Amino acid sequence: MSITDILTAKDIDAALASVAAENSFQYKAFFQKVGLSGKSADQVKKVFEILDRDCSGFIEEDELSLFLQNFKSDARALNDAETKAFLKAGDSDGDGKIGVDEFQALVKA
Ligand SMILES: [Ca+2]
Numbered sequence: 001m002s003i004t005d006i007l008t009a010k011d012i013d014a015a016l017a018s019v020a021a022e023n024s025f026q027y028k029a030f031f032q033k034v035g036l037s038g039k040s041a042d043q044v045k046k047v048f049e050i051l052d053r054d055c056s057g058f059i060e061e062d063e064l065s066l067f068l069q070n071f072k073s074d075a076r077a078l079n080d081a082e083t084k085a086f087l088k089a090g091d092s093d094g095d096g097k098i099g100v101d102e103f104q105a106l107v108k109a
């Protein structure tokens with residue numbers, strides 16, 4: 001499963017361009033631009049599985065910082081403030097990581 005099986009290269013390029021500047025990452029705008037907001041729960045789950053690089057069943061903080069690189073390998077890493085804000089938004093049960101249900105809820109938020 002590749003991310004471009006679900007999202008178009010054109011949307012990915014546009015979404016990444018919109019967050020190229022440091023501190024410009026906003027998850028809601030990014031999910032919309034990249035086309036994820038309109039996908040089914042099953043497709044969102046498939047994207048989650050790509051983001052969960054170590055297949056732990058959760059997106060941990062280190063995986064979250066490399067979030068953009070799952071869309072394109074030369075994308076920048078999120079900085080600490082962006083990563084922490086993203087984690088805080090998604091981690092509704094406060095365990096310090098994002099599960100698939102939390103990710104689906106965040107995409108649809
Ligand atoms: Ca993980």
